[in-house]
Amino acid sequence: MSDDSEAPAPRSRRRQILSLSCLTGLLGWMVVWGYLHRDDFQQLLSFHPWSVIEQLPLAVISIVLIGMLNYVAARGLKARIGLAEWVRVTLAANLANYLFPFRAGMILRAAYLKNVHNLAISQFSSITGCVSVLMLLIASAVGSVIMLGKQTEGAQPTIILSSVFNLTVVGCLTLWGVSLFPKRLLDSNWIPESVKSFGFEMGRLGALPRVLTRLICLEICLLAISSIRLYLSASAVGWHIGPLDCTLVACILSISIVVAITPAGLGVQEAIGVVGSTLIGLPPEVSLAALLVNRGVSMVVTFTLGPFALSGISRRLKISPKRTTQENDSSLSQSELG
Numbered sequence: 662m663s664d665d666s667e668a669p670a671p672r673s674r675r676r677q678i679l680s681l682s683c684l685t686g687l688l689g690w691m692v693v694w695g696y697l698h699r700d701d702f703q704q705l706l707s708f709h710p711w712s713v714i715e716q717l718p719l720a721v722i723s724i725v726l727i728g729m730l731n732y733v734a735a736r737g738l739k740a741r742i743g744l745a746e747w748v749r750v751t752l753a754a755n756l757a758n759y760l761f762p763f764r765a766g767m768i769l770r771a772a773y774l775k776n777v778h779n780l781a782i783s784q785f786s787s788i789t790g791c792v793s794v795l796m797l798l799i800a801s802a803v804g805s806v807i808m809l810g811k812q813t814e815g816a817q818p819t820i821i822l823s824s825v826f827n828l829t830v831v832g833c834l835t836l837w838g839v840s841l842f843p844k845r846l847l848d849s850n851w852i853p854e855s856v857k858s859f860g861f862e863m864g865r866l867g868a869l870p871r872v873l874t875r876l877i878c879l880e881i882c883l884l885a886i887s888s889i890r891l892y893l894s895a896s897a898v899g900w901h902i903g904p905l906d907c908t909l910v911a912c913i914l915s916i917s918i919v920v921a922i923t924p925a926g927l928g929v930q931e932a933i934g935v936v937g938s939t940l941i942g943l944p945p946e947v948s949l950a951a952l953l954v955n956r957g958v959s960m961v962v963t964f965t966l967g968p969f970a971l972s973g974i975s976r977r978l979k980i981s982p983k984r985t986t987q988e989n990d991s992s993l994s995q996s997e998l999g
Contacts, residue, residue, distance in 0.1 A: 709898075709899065712893045712894070712897035713893070713897050713954060715893055716890050716893050716894065716958040719886050719889060719890050720959055721962055721966075723886050723887065723890075724748065724755070724962070724966075725748055726879055726882055727751050727792075728747040728749075728751045729747070729879055730792045730876060730879050730880065731750075731751070731789075732744045732747045733872060733875045734787075734791050734792055734872070734876060735747070735780075735784075737865070737866050737869050737872035738865060740778070740780055740788075742774070748970075749970040749973060749974065750774070750970070750974065752963070752966050752969075752970035752971075753766075753769060753770075753773075753974045755963045756964065756971050757971065758924055758925040758926075759924055759960070759964070760924070765924075767789065769974070772978065773977070776978060787863050787865075787866065790863060791863060791866050791876070792880075793918065794833050794836060794837060795833075795876055795880050796918070797829055797832075797915065797918075798829075798830060799877065799880045799881060800884060800911070800912040801827075801829035801830045801912065802830050803884065803908065804822070804826040804908075804909055804912035804913070804916075805823065805826040805827055807905050807908060808822060808826060808909075809823075810905075811905075819940045819941060822913075822940045822941065825916065826912070837863070884908070884911055885908075887914065887915070888904065888907045888908040888910075889907075890958070891910050891911055892904065894951040894952070895947065895951040897951075898947070898950040898951060900947045900950075900951070906938075906942075906943060909937070910937060910938055910941075910943075913933060914933070914934050917930045917934070918930075920933070927956070931949065931953065931956065935952065
């Protein structure tokens with residue numbers, strides 16, 4: 662029994678070492694690459710600070726939209742947690758992702774919602790999984806449509822990028838399709854109980870057209886704001902990028918969350934964004950500069966507002982939770998029986 666309790670610690674340390682090693686390597690690569698191509702960056706010195714300032718409210722709106730996505734998905738599962746609290750949890754999780762390695766924000770969110778609101782881990786996983794799968798599905802679908810449109814206009818096809826978008830669409834639809842057959846999941850003896858609970862809750866969300874419609878609309882709005890922010894980031898360094906190219910880069914960044922193993926995906930998203938931008942014909946120095954401006958704005962908002970949210974959440978975690986209402990109890994028991 663002691664072996665089981667001690668086993669996760671070395672794995673956690675190895676993950677942290679891997680995460681920090683990847684971050685150090687990626688940041689080092691960007692510094693060296695930037696130094697070797699320093700002449701290419703001279704044309705980007707015409708910095709326009711107003712384009713950065715215009716991003717600040719958009720970055721805040723993005724955080725609010727993420728909170729709204731979780732709120733709508735949670736309401737679909739009868740979890741009564743307020744919108745303002747979801748936004749605070751999102752802010753605190755973003756800050757935790759920067760301060761601590763390997764998805765610390767997700768752990769913080771799960772612990773807070775479990776201890777304060779008695780939200781089951783399976784429900785939290787379903788909410789997070791639903792939002793993430795929809796984000797990947799919409800981003801990859803939009804990216805596939807844009808790539809198809811570029812090819813019909815005579816642009817040189819980018820097979821690698823098109824394949825990534827198409828495979829992501831197929832993978833997301835397959836994952837969601839499996840969750841729509843809860844009886845087969847429950848009857849399977851080889852599937853772990855945690856996976857069964859996750860699939861069952863995902864199936865419940867998939868059977869609610871009104872909830873799915875709201876989630877899809879919010880995801881589209883979030884993708885549109887990300888595209889506008891990338892356009893403003895490129896404008897801040899004196900470069901004009903077309904709206905469709907900005908949307909394509911935004912789609913690539915959305916898909917990059919799958920491999921974001923560094924704190925807040927720092928370095929990983931930028932590297933993937935540069936590679937994807939190069940595939941669609943953007944100069945790498947332009948895409949790197951724009952992505953760094955975009956990241957800087959996100960960090961300013963997170964480190965300005967995040968400490969207040971993290972402080973409030975930490976205080977509530979220290980208090981023994983006594984807020985579980987009869988409505989939560991009844992909804993949880995109905996979900997178990999359903």
